[in-house]
Amino acid sequence: MKLFLDTANLEEIREIKRWGVLGGLTSNPTLVAKESPHDIETYMKELCAEVDGPVSLETTELESADTIYQQGLKLATVAPNAVVKVAMTPDGLDAGKRLIADGIPVNVTLTFSPAQAILAAEIGATYVSPFLGRLDDVGADGMYALREICDIYAVQGYDTLVLAASLRHSMHVVEAAKAGADVATMPFDVFSKLVKHPLTDIGLEKFLGDWKKLQQELKEGA
Ligand code: E4P
Secondary structure, three states: OEEEEEOOOHHHHHHHHHOOOOOEEEOOHHHHHHOOOOOHHHHHHHHHHHOOOOEEEEOOOOOOHHHHHHHHHHHHOOOOOEEEEEEOOHHHHHHHHHHHHOOOOEEEEEEOOHHHHHHHHHOOOOEEEEEHHHHHHOOOOHHHHHHHHHHHHHHHOOOOEEEEEOOOOHHHHHHHHHHOOOEEEEOHHHHHHHHOOHHHHHHHHHHHHHHHHHHHHHHHHO
16 A cells, blocks of 8 residues: 655655655645645645655636646646546546546545445546545544445456545554555654554663663773
């Protein structure tokens, strides 16, 4: 399972990249707006240049399938690693299908059910993004939906990659891996929690304490 960062913050990208585990990036209008960029296109270029992997950039011109398609064409030129996000709507699917026919990788976002995920696979999307955390937020079972999608995709032999999104904690990531998701995208905070374990900290402290003691003993014996 590849690990993607869900952010539009350059510092966060650089930090996770340093760990050697950054497989790609997902962004959305909320995340980009949070960074208040002066020039959105230049900023998107910067995001794409920072990541050695696919970067999902979301369409926002939602008046019609045509406007989504036109914006998608533009987003695809931002960088060679750009992936165009379209929302799971009839217009989004229509525009997505046209973008795919043009050879542009598409991520169908805001997907919440196995039925919707089947539609994303049928248009030939590169990624489908089921939003687990937001399902949990409304009292549904996000992980159950993800498992269903992974099972259906395996049975049907769909090529679309399952990108588990809206992950809120480490166990979401672990369970997504067990379910067979191809990608897990998560905010910086969840990445930071993945690496942490209290026993690692306690173990390190003990190792370093013992090492210092040894140095002291050697110094005194010299
Ligand atoms: C994924 O592409 C989305 O940007 C993201 O996972 C949404 O997560 P949220 O529900 O925490 O906003």
